[in-house]
Amino acid sequence: MNRTEISEYGEFGLIKHLTEKIKLQNPSSVKGVGDDAAVLDYKDKQVLVTTDLLLEGIHFDLTYTPLKHLGYKSAVVNFSDIYAMNGQPKQMTVSLGVSKRFTVEDLEEIYAGINLACEKYGVDLVGGDTSASLTGLIISITCIGEGEKDKIVYRNGAKPNDLICVSGDLGSAYMGLQLLEREKVVFSGQQENVQPDFEGKEYILQRQLKPEARKDIVDALHKKGIVPTAMMDISDGLSSELIHICSQSNTGCRIYEDKIPINYEAAVMAEELNMNLVTAALNGGEDYELLFTVSLDDYDKIVTMEGIGIIGHITKPELGLCLVGREGEEIALKAQGWNSLK
Secondary structure (H helix, E strand, O other), X not given: OOOOOHHHOHHHHHHHHHHOOOOOOOOOEEEOEOEOOOEEOOOOOEEEEEEEEEEEOOOEOOOOOOHHHHHHHHHHHHHHHHHOOOOEEEEEEEEEEEOOOOOHXXXXXXXXXXXXXXXXXXXXXXXXXXXXXXXXXXXXXEEEEEEOOOOOOOOOOOOOOOEEEEEOOOOHHHHHHHHHHHHHHHHOOOOOOOOOOOOOOHHHHHHHHOOOOOHHHHHHHHHHOOOOOEEEEOOOOHHHHHHHHHHHHOOXXXXXXXXXXXXXXXXXXXXXXXXXXXXXXXXXXXOOOEEEEEOHHHHHHHXXXXXXXXXXXXXXXXXXXXXXXXXXXXXEOOOOOOOOOO
C-alpha cells in the first residue's frame, strides 16, 4: 500500500483532496467547504448544535479500531445527540489533529467513514480544519441540526407517572469493548499471523466499533404522533442518563431489572468474563440508544412499537431513583459516566 506523507500535499492541497468529492444534500446548506465560513439558512426552524471531542488513548484505541470505522462512529455519535433532541441533523464540521505517523491514506480512511455516515443520514459536511498534533489523533466534530419549536425535546420535561422507554438493547457496546480489550491483551506479543477469534461475537463488536444513531425511532415516534416529555441518547450508560433526566425534571424513578433489554451475545460475553450483565447495561455506555419518557396517555401507542421497551416509570422526587430487582428489592441508581480525574 502506498504511503503518502501529508507534507507532500500541504495544508490547502490536503483539504482540497479530502473534500473535493463532497456534494451538498440539504436546502439549508447554502455554502459548504471552500470559503471562510459555511452559510446555512434554516428559515422558520430552530437550530440545534452539538460538539464532541475524541482523543486517541482516551476515547479510542487504534490497536483494534479501523480508521474508517472511527470516522463513521465519530460522525454518528454527534448525529445521535441531535436525534435525542427530537431533531434532524443537517450539517457538520470536522477538525483533525494528526501526528507525523499518519499519512494521507490514513486521513482518506477517516474521511471515507465520515462521508459514509453523512450519506446514510443525509448530513452535509460543510467545513472543518486540520492541524499537526504532538499527542496522536484528535477528532473534533460539530453537528448542526434543525427542529420544530414545539417538538424539540429537552431533558427536563419528565413528569410523575410518565413511562420510561428505551430503544434497542443495552450493554452490547460495552461487552464488545471488553472483548476487544481482552483480545488485545491475549494477542500482544504473539506472532503477527495469529488472529483473534471473534466468531459468534459479530453483533457486540459492531455495536462498539460501528454504532448507529436511532433516526428510525425518532421518525417512528413522529409517525405515531408521540412527542416524548424528555429524551437523551445513552452515551454514558442508562443509570447516568436517567439521573440526568430526573435531576433536571426534579423527579424520581423506578426501573425494573427484568425489563432492561439485553442481547443474547452480550449475555454470553458477560458470562465468559464473569461480569454482572445488569451492571454492564446500567453503566457500560456507548449504546447510543434513546432513553425517553412519554405520557401515560401514549401507552396504547408506544406498547405496539417495535424496537422500544417500557422499563419503568417516573415518580415524585422524594421517592428517589431506584432499580427494582427481580425479588422486588430496591437498589439506588448511581452515575458512573466519565471521570477526568481518574
